[in-house]
Amino acid sequence: MENQAxxxxxxxxxxxxxxxxxxxxIRRDIGSPIIIKQxxxxxxxxxxxxxRMFKQIMNISIYQYVLQLRMHKANQLLTNTQYKIKDIAIECxxxxFAGFVTTFRRYHGFTPGEARRPTGL
Known part of the structure; x- marks a missing residue:
């Protein structure tokens, strides 16, 4: 048994x-299209x-990981820079642009424009 392990x-x-x-x-090329075969x-x-191994080890699919990384980067850029939203979409x-806005809203529950607005003031 030990030998099998x-x-x-x-x-x-x-x-x-x-x-x-x-x-x-993925981290290096997050701003480029990620083609899983490549x-x-x-x-x-x-x-x-x-x-299979990515899902087993990371407990998340490659697609979900890329989405998570892109959405986190987008939110960071929106809240910490004055870059135009369309430029952030490209950077991510x-x-x-419409696809970015739709994905961002589904992921975060608010639009990229709303992420820029000050809250509680």
Whole structure:
């Protein structure tokens, strides 16, 4: 039984490395379109394995992780800079301004414009 666990350890470590590599690439390229097939190739594995291992290790899908990262970045830029909202959309990887606004509102429960307005004053 111990031998079986030992035999699987190197594969699991390799899977962790695939996911770690993918995380670095996603963070680095968050403003660009993320194509999972290309991401998997860059991470040194195939699309199916990366999706499965990412979900298993991160407890979130690649798509959900990218969305979370983009929405956090967008909210930070909206509240801490005076960049135009359309420029923030591009910076966060959205080609469509309308798509960005819709996604932001669904994710946060308020629009990007509302994120800029002072509260409680």
């Amino acid at each position: 030992t035999n699987h350890a190197p594969a699991f470590i390799q899977h962790i490395l695939f996911v770690e590599t993918a995380l670095c690439i 991401l998997a190739r860059q991470a040194g594995t195939n699309e199916c394995t990366l999706k 990887g959205y080609e469509s």
